[in-house]
Amino acid sequence: MLSTMQDVPLTVTRILVHGATVHGRSRVTTWTGDGEPHRRSFAEIGTRAVQLANALRDELGVVEGDRVATLMWNNAEHVESYFAIPAMGAVLHTLNLRLPVEQLSFIVDHAADRVILVNGSLLPLLAPLLPGMASVEHVVVVGPGDTSLLDGCRPAVHAYEELIAGRPTRYDWPELDERQAAAMCYTSGTTGDPKGVVFSHRSVYLHSMQVNMAESFSLSDRDTTFPVVPMFHVNAWGIPHAAFMTGVNMLLTDRFLQPAAIAEMIETERPTHAAAVPTIWQGLLAELAAKPRDISSLRNVVIGGSACPPSLMRAFEERHGVALCHAWGMTETSPLGTVSHPPAGLTDEEAWPYRITQGRFPASVEARLIGPDGEVMPWDGQSAGELEVRGPWIAGAYFGGVGHEPQVPEDKFRDGWLRTGDVGTISPDGYLTLTDRSKDVIKSGGEWISSVELENHLMAHPDVAEAAVVAVPDERWGERPLATVVLRDGAATDYEALRAFLADRVARWQVPERWAVIPSVPKTSVGKFDKKVIRRQYADGELDVTLL
Template identity: 45%
Template sequence: MTASLQGQMMDMPLTVSALLAHAARFYGTVEIVSRRIEGDWHRYTYRECERRAKRLAQALIALGVEPGERVATFAWNGYRHLETYYGTAGFGAVCHTINPRLFPEQIAFIINHAQDRYVLFDITFAPLVDRLAPQCPQVRGWIALTDDAHRPDMRTPVSSYETLLAPHDGAFDWPRIDERSASYLCYTSGTTGHPKGALYTHRSTVLHAYGAALPNALGLSARDVVMPVVPMFHVNAWGIPHAGPLAGAKLVLPGKDLDGRSLYELMEAERVTFSAGVPTVWLGLLAYMKEAGARFSSLERMVIGGSACPPAMLRAFEDDYGVEVIHAWGMTEMSPLGSLVKLTGEERRRPPAEQRKLREKQGRAGFGVEMKIVGDGGRELPWDGVTFGDLHVRGPCVIDRYYRTDTSPLIDGWFPTGDVATLDADGCLHITDRSKDVIKSGGEWISSIDLENIAVAHPAVAEAACIALAHPRWNERPLLVVVKRPDAQVTREELLAFYADKVVKWWIPDDVVFVDELPHTATGKLQKLTLREQWRDHVPPSARGDADCPLTDVSTDLNADHAGCVPPSDRATRSPP
């Protein structure tokens, strides 16, 4: 075979430091605005940010941190945290962002598993550090992200960030490092078993930033004012701290106050045009907007991800407030963005109802992400928008294996996401459920996500989760767990009736229970494992023979009712493995 002809282009490594260096050189006067933990505001520029990140690199090197060693953070979205992103990875160390909302036992496991050498933390987490420090003997030092005047009084010996930087001048050249060397370490939320680490490379981080900034993704530019509400301790704030500097966009970092009023006032004060966060945060913002009768004067678009965006939330932002919602899907293992909803020109000419249906899905894969759905035996299933199966992905920003493990989770080179999904002929992804959350009733599958989305569309419902109850005849039946809106009233019967014209009869939940709050993971996702444990002894009304159960009056022909929803020829391919 004839050898391929090699190109004659410069071999320049793709490194994280290049992102900040680009912003400092060409967008050097663009602002980074932070609400500080100390209670005041901080403003500076990309040029000043790079200088301070270089001072941090000098300080860490002086402490003896070697390339490849891990430096951890417990911090909110702020300028010092941003400096840590670049000051560690920039000289070859690994920035390890830790979610402080995890259980302390999980955090201690993560620190020890990662073998973190230093931990930098916001002062709000001082009590947590005091609890963790005795359990983490490998940590050489704990550094409070503040100055000496605000350094907290703690049992643990700590130094202050500003004192650490003080002896250094920032006269430092970013080293040329291998683009395949590690840049960031992020752990999964660990809802079952120990959390697992995803170790990104400089190459994957830069490619992810490129892909995220594209018009068909986040669409960032130097005209934007970007406020990431998704925390920087959660999967690198979905790559926004990298894509923002790449595009030269102004950054607004909200700190620890993420209530609706605080977010709205910050958006208005800084003229934010773009934001990103999980549904639970936006619920608070919508509640404040409605109560205060407020309107946005600058916000143009927002990304909603982390868990499925309820259609009612999408409609509220777009119809009531004129904000474009970009529905996104991804995973820690994917750096994390996998797909986003951006309609094509042709799709924007379709009737509004069709456009809305498309926006409620998870959209098309970003460049570099390949997808497929598989059924029994790994058989690839058709892209017809109807057939659903297990979603598998691959690409340069997808992990090959978890940190410090010898075995790979890949199946024939593809990463199994754990999601059940459909793909249509145009490649539009629709997540129908997590494989562990889908409900199997009478041999057919019910999407818990679809039932939750219908519930939260009811004006009296603030939040809902749907889980499976064991059933003696139908294997499983859906139970709806509901949090009411403040001062709202709704009964079980009213909620069940709300489903009547929206789903087939056998999909209607067997029962509704009302609770004050739902359990969430540290990343804001519904913790259904906890709910299933809490309600495992709840007996479905259909198992008791209650007259008002959706299945009771059709018990004689339920099998036909199930079969009528799925043509026999499609049943094998539509059921996930």
């Protein structure tokens, strides 16, 4: 039996029109580095987005389905393109300016971007790459920059303000199917080519509602949100779309990401909400210690992108009375996957163990843990498995390129679920705790051993400076842990003592038999343990392994 409800699609267009009218007074404040910040109302942004859409269509020939890329900081013009491009039926492709240049060229080519909007300050990055970007027909320069860098380049060059000036302030927005592409973002995986995730109008709309829900970021027009997370990083966690949906004022950094600038923005603009990766908050904490600032306006700070050190959360709370709230997600999850608000009615001490988890899932993110043998694991807070998720804003495939089928690699998708590659547990009340990446977990005799847990225990030993545990092949058990340790200055090698230390802390069968002392743990460019190097060193017989 069918309902009698209207069949109205969920679109970015609706968010734009609503934000620019009902919440026309809300505003976007963009930092300028010196002097007065730049302020623009949602109504003005709405009008300029309409003018941009007219310019893209009438001057640049952009049609439905075309990819229009942005290589931009967080600023009002980027917000304009966030709405104009999807609303006209084109696809917003946010380029991550921190990608290695060969990956940047790869993704522009893979998405076949026809237009790139670029902040003038980023021309030194883009200009040298343009000759290799065959699909790009137009470059639109936003804000000041050395445009001489574009002299003689193949694509046509436009100045943003000139391009939109005087354009009509009406646009007959197309009727869109909510499953059409609205935006796309490539993951910056450490292995292989970047993979494109294509968000639909429906997924953006639903995700925006979730961001604003009381259980998530709880945002309304009474708030000012400060997304320090870049707008090229999974749509700044969906915050700009969510902001236009309910009139949340936005404070944007532009290119000013230094801790001192961030501290000044918070003190003078008084945001109520902020979102960034741990590194940013770590930098801010140090800055505030050196030069105290008033950050008391913040009532809710979301920290995500990677696990937040509990010490950082404690420090913000004790020194500044600001609660950091853990959230987990990835490009493939739009990204809102979990938020770690503790259950109600707990003391601070009781709440703490909940707050350091990854948090709870919203209704639209269905979760399951898959154990070593492919079985669904219980939510008992003990049984570990790879996290798989399903829902209307979760990727079911990767972009296959223009005119190609989407890609559904087996290591990333299973029966319509996204395999997150994260291993952890879920408590009976739905709190997720992630421990390992699935490639780092040790599959031993049908059970999983957490490398991270062993490392944390080893690093608590007074003789150990660092420890990295990796899986190595084992004839009997399939895999077994190899413990590599970096000793503190003056400490003697005593594997028996370390083994006994571990045996007191983990199940006996989890204790490694293979041990090696190494001078330092190999690290990736962003400072993470590079375990594939250790695995290769072991395979190549480069490590001096003792078998106990």
